[in-house]
Amino acid sequence: MAVRVRSPPLFILKMRAAPECIPCAIHFAIRTMRRTGGVKEDVLREIIKKLGDFDLSHPPSYFANLVFDVIREHTGVRDPYKKDKHEQNQWALSVYPELKRMVEEADDPLLCAVKISALGNTIDLGVSGSYEVDLDLNKINLAINDIDIFRERLKTAKRILFIADNAGEIIFDRVLIEELHKPVVVAVKSGPIINDITIEEVEETGINAEFIETGTASLGVELEKVSPEFKKVFYESDVVISKGHANFETLDDADRDIFFLLRAKCEIVAEVLGVRKGDIVFWYSKKQAG
Amino acid sequence: MAVRVRSPPLFILKMRAAPECIPCAIHFAIRTMRRTGGVKEDVLREIIKKLGDFDLSHPPSYFANLVFDVIREHTGVRDPYKKDKHEQNQWALSVYPELKRMVEEADDPLLCAVKISALGNTIDLGVSGSYEVDLDLNKINLAINDIDIFRERLKTAKRILFIADNAGEIIFDRVLIEELHKPVVVAVKSGPIINDITIEEVEETGINAEFIETGTASLGVELEKVSPEFKKVFYESDVVISKGHANFETLDDADRDIFFLLRAKCEIVAEVLGVRKGDIVFWYSKKQAG
Known part of the structure; x- marks a missing residue:
């Protein structure tokens, strides 16, 4: 069993994204696009370039939201899942x-x-x-x-x-x-x-x-x-x-x-x-x- | 045992990258940078933007080469591995x-x-x-x-x-x-x-x-x-x-x-x-x- 960690940083720091959250968000974009009729290369390029301006002070979920918004805007599919x-x-x-x-x-x-x-x-x-x-x-x-x-x-x-x-x-x-x-x-x-x-x-x-x-x-x-x-x-x-x-x-x-x-x-x-x-x-x- | 596949496309098509090769290359960039003193956000941004111009007619290995070249250029580390x-x-x-x-x-x-x-x-x-x-x-x-x-x-x-x-x-x-x-x-x-x-x-x-x-x-x-x-x-x-x-x-x-x-x-x-x-x-x- 892992030891329970209660060190102070857990309480005072807002969770920040890690560099790994960017490729993870791109993988998510590809999977989501496959649910809306396939990967459109130009939409994927736009997503990657937006993610290229990343700011890691956001929580990881921020990047999935960004991806979801771009896909919805381009495909018109409101609810791919x-x-x-x-x-x-x-x-x-x-x-x-x-x-x-x-x-x-x-x-x-x-x-x-x-x-x-x-x-x-x-x-x-x-x-x-x-x-x-x-x-x-x-x-x-x-x-x-x-x-x-x-x-x-x-x-x-x-x-x-x-x-x-x-x-x-x-x-x-x-x-x-x-x-x-x-x-x-x-x-x-x-x-x-x-x-x-x-x-x-x-x-x-x-x-x-x-x-x-x-x-x-x-x-x-x-x-x-x-x-x-x-x-x-x-x-x-x-x-x-x-x-x-x-x-x-x-x-x-x-x-x-x-x-x-x-x-x-x-x-x-x-x-x-x-x-x-x-x-x-x-x-x-x-x-x-x- | 999987069936051996010898369908003609395997012989005449050059292997092309898939959209998934892009986030995979970014993951590789992050791991490689960790071997050269840590992830530099501006270098990662440059890599992501270059990958954002992807052309999937390259083989997957092309993108890892691109990543490696950018990291080497910025860090001066010739051989991170x-x-x-x-x-x-x-x-x-x-x-x-x-x-x-x-x-x-x-x-x-x-x-x-x-x-x-x-x-x-x-x-x-x-x-x-x-x-x-x-x-x-x-x-x-x-x-x-x-x-x-x-x-x-x-x-x-x-x-x-x-x-x-x-x-x-x-x-x-x-x-x-x-x-x-x-x-x-x-x-x-x-x-x-x-x-x-x-x-x-x-x-x-x-x-x-x-x-x-x-x-x-x-x-x-x-x-x-x-x-x-x-x-x-x-x-x-x-x-x-x-x-x-x-x-x-x-x-x-x-x-x-x-x-x-x-x-x-x-x-x-x-x-x-x-x-x-x-x-x-x-x-x-x-x-x-x-």
Whole structure:
């Protein structure tokens, strides 16, 4: 098990992109274009030149947003991952009864549900473009595991904000949301961005919770751009759970405490978290003083 | 076992780069810069912008050459992989006695030596930046296996040209070269390019053969740029063995028959060969008519 890292820089530094985020964004551009009728060389050239003006003070998700915008502008395809999202939800719904049974049979149902939600974070077309989901929870170790703090916070929590990530993944989150036995507000994107779940697909997830939109159609949660409604819920909820890479990349320096639940899918995010690529973390990021 | 593909396009088309070769070249740039004192953002920007003018009619190796030239020009470091090359040779020499023993104990020593040479092609810092070498030959299947044609050609061959690839790998090739029991000329690069073996490191390989240089310090063998001396040997040898990706990428449409021995390390090369990524091929490319 990796050692939990809580060195001060994690709390005061906003996550910055690494040089590796640029070629990663170009790979993402190529995969996305293949979903909109093929790679157009002139569009790819434009994307590469824009990325060539990179500023690494942005979080990694910034570059995927830039790529997505250029492709949308040139192809007119608003939602290249629409079909993927639907298929991911359908597949995840087909294993949902099995996931519920795992929780019922678990010695520690809450920890089991956290692991299932974490496992759902494997469903991602943004970072590598392909994924495999192995439903064997015995293979899941939380490299950072703050479940005890989570249990404590849950006791007194009246309202929980769950910031969702991808389609398909959200059915795995549904298992955790149901296991909380508390009023939960689920935040989703206001428009399509990669395979993130949006308000347009929530109906098909069968989740019985209140849904709100972040107010943006970009990756993660950029607090300077979200709607006042989202912001209010964000700051007034007793517990905030943030799923996945991009939400972590954009909220890691937020001025409130957050439980981050994600698989570190690349070296860049793994290094910031002090874990190895592929590790799963359930990390309680404490509100910063000041 | 994959089916051997001999469809006509393989013989008449020069290998072209795919869009994926561009981000791959940028990753390579980042890794190479880390070997020359770190990633300089302005140099990386220049590289990305140059790659943004891509022309996919080049073979993939063209882009790595371009990256290498820019980095060398800006850093003044002539050979960023010097230390890697030395270490790879030292490591390979340490397992050389074991490799020789494998051949001695094999039912089919020539096939065993071909597999060992193929295994050496795993030692590469160009494509992915890291590698693992598993000496278990039972795990090696040749997805394309033209050893019977090779045996036939060897019988009458008076001189064999072996076009080498990487440092370290060449010790594995040494096992094959020694098993040929024929006069062999080994071609190496005239100057440093990634971890390709050059005339500067051949002494430490302990290979008892005639060495010649290609006349260039670029990846692969660009027949329009090589020296007249190399060209003469290339056309006059009875058998030509070409190791690795870049030699394949640049020689696949050459006007003479060649035995290509390589591991397909990326989807792009795998697709051209009609095999899967990771597969090893020993492919006899027959001289084209006309």
